[in-house]
Amino acid sequence: LIFSLNIEGTEKKMDPGNHSSVTEFILAGLTEQPQLQLHLFLLFLGIYVVTVVGNLGMITLIGLSSHLYTPMYYFLTNLSFIDLCQSTIITPKMLVNFVTEKNIISYPECMTQLYFFIIFAIAESHMLAAMAYDRYVAICNPLLYNITMSYYICFCLTVGVYILGITGSTIHTGFMLRLFFCKTNIVNHYFCDLFPLLELSCSSIYVNELLVIVLSAFNILTPALVILASYIFIISSILQIHSMEGRSKAFSTCSSHIAAVAIFYGSAAFMYLQPSSVSSMDQGKVSSVFYTIIVPMLNPLIYSLRNRDVKFALKKKFRL
Template sequence: IIFLTMDDGNHSSVTEFILAGLTEQPQLQLPLFFLFLGIYVVTVVGNLGMITLIGLSSHLHTPMYYFLSNLSFIDLCHSTVITPKMLVNFVTERNIISYNECMTQLYFFIVFIIAEGYVLAAMAYDRYVAICNPLLYNVTMSYHRCFQLTVGVYILAITGSTIHTGFMLRLLFCNTNVVNHYFCDLFPLLELSCSSIYINQLFVILLSAFNILTPSLTIFASYTFILSSILQIHSTEGRSKAFSTCTSHISAFALFSGSAAFMYLQPSSVSSMDQGKVSSVFYTCIVPMLNPLIYSLRNRDVKFALKKTVDCTKCIGT
């Protein structure tokens, strides 16, 4: 297999990369394969199930569940961009990925990781309006407004990914072609470049800060107002329901943003790439699996819709 082609100079350009994988210990490859295969199956079933359930249940056709179905779609795509190639790495001696495939994986990975943060922020805004301004909820969170927020999410995601990938495409990769990761990510690829990566590193820090801190501050502000409103609710049942919805959302976002911030909001020299791999597992595999579980197990509406759907299926079957 030829990995290098000659350019119009004395340098050679990498045309294929080898993904080092999550671990180099042979005895762990098969157990990890089955572990992450199980995680991926749960992720696909959970998120597809959530999208289908929301689509079939008319009483879930509300802004909250509209954003939740978008989150499930993003989680499904996010996991599918990463996990299948990761699984291949556990059962092959060398996991080879072409330059074009690597850049494509990088592009869509960034699209969905940015989109996830902003969808969670949109969900926080939706809960803020529902709890703090309930009389204006139907007007404020109209179908048109929800659609605008969703379009904004994807515009920000595509713009950020296009900038990152565009600057990555201008780099020259020479001689070394082993990516110290289980997928094509920004920092591991930058480490292989023989071009100047100053601009790339600057944009990684700036855009990561913007795309992590903006949703974080939005969610923090929303839940500050929400908490204040919840404490004024006299009904114990109403307060309990509001807390349940909020804690589910905060748990999901804390796990996602915390692991992403650990990877991208510090210089690559501060933590080893092995630590970065562990952090990456959370936001590429664990969070997409947990989100549908978090929002379904603690949500009475989803449980009711699931029970109703199952009962209808049984009736049709008999």
């Protein structure tokens, strides 16, 4: 009898048409303390409203202001779109967790959330690198700026950003769909992310973890190196400017981008560029809040409050 049960269990696990006995997951959320649920709900609801209004406002303002039709604001429009999508994929489901006893998400919904989350996370990483390159060309090679950053080149860079996002997400999600989930269905996170889901797998996750390290290194370290190299040349060029006013203006055009980059790459690297056995999921949840919820809210505020062109466009539109 024991032998027959073992054979039956093995056949069930090896059945290629049945990758998971789990039909739904329960998202654990940020905290299990009931006294904090309402406060966190109101906090993140406010953040989400600011995120939607800020990013939609940025997209609309750039679209309506002809003097903002430049490569810098073309990339900024795409960054706002990415941030808006990223926040919408994560935050509404997270808010449900604060007002319900169990935040249930079906297996197909979980995989769909994972797929689109990875697309826009990778896209944001490379879009920030494209924006750094744009600043490098504008400051270090201003006479060739219109040629180097033509509309065609900007369009190609943007398409490349989304292709990298879709490619990376398809690889991660495809290998995740091959896993067999038969342990607890409680995901120790507020959304379906790679490491929390891998913890629930009964299958070998060696390939998945290897992909996380390799692709995360490529999608985080490569753009980060591009940004670092760009700003080394930028700072070198700025220091050669004799006028203090000229230096101040050059630094002001880059400071907002540096702030956005530091928050995004710092929190993302903390989550993905270390082995899952070392990183605590509770710490990972906190760092995830920054690049999935806080950064999409801060980006339009940083680029609007610290940008003279955007503030001028705002004043012009409100006067009308």
